[in-house]
Amino acid sequence: MKLPITEIFHSLQGEGHFVGYPMAFVRLAGCSVLDCRIRKECDEAPWKVTEHLTIDDILERVKRQSIVCLTGGEPTDHDILPLIAALRSAEHRVHMETSGVRSVDGWPLDWLTVSPKAELRQRSGHTLKLVVRPEWSRDQTKDTIEKLDSGTNFFHRYLQPMTQADGTPANLPEVVALLLDEEINRGARWALSTQAHRFWRLP
Numbered sequence: 001m002k003l004p005i006t007e008i009f010h011s012l013q014g015e016g017h018f019v020g021y022p023m024a025f026v027r028l029a030g031c032s033v034l035d036c037r038i039r040k041e042c043d044e045a046p047w048k049v050t051e052h053l054t055i056d057d058i059l060e061r062v063k064r065q066s067i068v069c070l071t072g073g074e075p076t077d078h079d080i081l082p083l084i085a086a087l088r089s090a091e092h093r094v095h096m097e098t099s100g101v102r103s104v105d106g107w108p109l110d111w112l113t114v115s116p117k118a119e120l121r122q123r124s125g126h127t128l129k130l131v132v133r134p135e136w137s138r139d140q141t142k143d144t145i146e147k148l149d150s151g152t153n154f155f156h157r158y159l160q161p162m163t164q165a166d167g168t169p170a171n172l173p174e175v176v177a178l179l180l181d182e183e184i185n186r187g188a189r190w191a192l193s194t195q196a197h198r199f200w201r202l203p
């Protein structure tokens with residue numbers, strides 16, 4: 001079996017709970033989430049398949065890192081459970097980032113980050129990361145956060161501004177204001193995440 005890969009690289013995690021930790025990133029190619037609200041700007045477009053790799057090929061490419069982060073595209077589009085099992089057998093810690101469009105309950109992951117882009121089916125995990133669109137009104141964002149707060153179960157919740165082409169966050173002041181707004185962020189459930197790797201000039 002071979003998996004379609006966009007890229008495999010080693011870098012520091014720039015987003016969410018593991019900021020600054022070294023890991024190998026395995027970016028699976030393709031994304032079936034056609035109703036994703038940021039699909040137009042998405043730079044991980046489905047056509048960017050660069051190679052097809054076996055599980056052994058992937059193990060060889062990531063072997064110098066303890067943590068392996070499976071991302072996309074939408075990694076759950078692919079049959080990656082054998083890859084996860086092989087990574088764990090090789091004593092890697094396996095993280096995965098998904099838009100949450102399908103359930104991965106029961107998958108043997110060490111860390112699951114869900115960043116909702118369309119209808120949310122995976123409603124639990126370690127990290128929930130909401131990218132706040134610059135054009136959203138305060139009420140629209142409040143409504144989205146309230147919906148995500150009810151009926152979901154995550155240890156950590158992050159609001160993340162959109163990143164501009166130069167790597168800086170487009171709407172950082174607005175997101176900070178949302179976090180400081182007690183009516184929206186009651187009990188300080190949500191914290192700030194940025195794409196720090198972009199301004200570190202790392203991949």
Ligand code: SF4
Binds near residue numbers: 038043073
């Ligand atoms: S779900 Fe993710 S990879 Fe797919 S189009 Fe949206 S942002 Fe891009």
